[in-house]
Amino acid sequence: MALSDLRPAYVAGIGLHRYQFASETTYVELGLTAVRAALQDAGLPWPAVESAYVAKALLPMAPGRPMLRHLGATGIPIVHIEDASASGSAAFRHAVMEIAAGFAEIVLVVGVDKPMPVGRAEGLARIGGLADDAIAPFTHFALLADAYAARTGAAVEDIALVAVKNHRNGAANPFAQHQKERTLDEILNGNRVSGVFTSLQCTPVGEGAAAVIVASEEGLKRHGLGLDRAARVVASAGRSQRVYEDSTRYDAVLTEETASGAFREAGLDPADIDIVELHDAFTVEEVEYLEAMGFAPEGQAVPLLKEGAFDIGGRCAVSPSGGLIAMGHPIGPTGVGQIAEITRQLRGEAGTRQHVGARTGLAHMVGVGAVCYVHILAKAS
């Protein structure tokens, strides 16, 4: 079964609360800001929404209805979805399925989170490693960066150029946590975290919210709306990690498998994609995943990056929002925020960070466990 076998699902509205450092703002305020913005953007009233998906990874149990009831409690089904970093992407996927399969005409996806302590359940399995407590995410990716550099000959300074680009993009994004251009020097001379990473090469910890309205053409028509600002979801792929032939490359293989599935479903190739929003929590991930997905040949992402191929205005704009590095990664919202950015770009409404002529976009996220989601959107009209 592919999305093309079912009726089309469209992203018809987008809204965000800026991603920011932890504050006194309640999750309810964060979430409602994004949802109201998305409804207004779509031109739809709240009672039109028939089902809601709430993506969150850090907030405790059941934040959804206590938040959404303030729009007027309409009795719709509300489900929470968690897939670690990929929570928002997973929620989006299931909203798309609900629309495509005809169970609803208008569905809300909202991602919301605030920083708070949370552990991974995996630790409870009591299959301890030699030094699990010594390997935080930034060290996991620092190891990846070391292997990447050895394999490709890329230098520390080269990989850090991802952060230069993404901070530049973030500076043009009013919803980004970091809105300041940074020079390569500033990035390389920042606080050392782990391996080659300095703090500006790593995603910040923060809070925020992002919402999208997913709808059928029929659902929009009933409200007197057309598809002129809609983005059609042409692929949705989800995979989880398995035992690979080459166990040293499990990060890349999971992404490669998922992206291949998405391209196959959409009938597209990487060369057809104008916008990419991917899981760049650490600079090396951008180059690693671009290669894994086929946007650059093996070992060639850095030379292409240096040429400006991945800049806004280049061959394919990668992380035009600023990515996880500059826009941020509040977790629940992140995958949803990627869909919002791609939709904004496809509409030609991205202002100073517009990638001119954008017609297709790809969103990629991974979550610990590990899982991976890839979505492809195309201009509807």
Add this chain to the structure above:
Amino acid sequence: MTAADSSLLKPALYREAGTEAAPDRPALLGAACACGYVFFPLQTYGCERCGSRDIQPRALSGSGRLLASARVHRHAGKTRQAPFTVVAVALDDGPIVRTLAVEDEAALAVGQRMRSLLAPVVDPDGAPCFDLRFAREA
């Protein structure tokens, strides 16, 4: 004090004795499934490759090649003081393991041979013991 006199920090994961192939390096306590998949550490929930519970313990040689290393400058946990170096080693017997490397002046190079050894540490109660770490092959 030798390892024979003192305890191991994680005796479920490694032992002082080596394997036939590498007798002078502490072995890692892994497992092998009937399907051929070799993994670390030993667990009996089921094989990740095939789901079978026909799993046997297997001692893995403390020899392998360095896949990556990272110098950690920031660590939140109370159990360790940064800086320290983490290494990912592909054991000759198959599994990839990640743990600390012994402190070493020389830089580690991806691809180089690594060996296991027991390093003196203290356990959570402050008692001296030994933990398996990796070092460059001399």
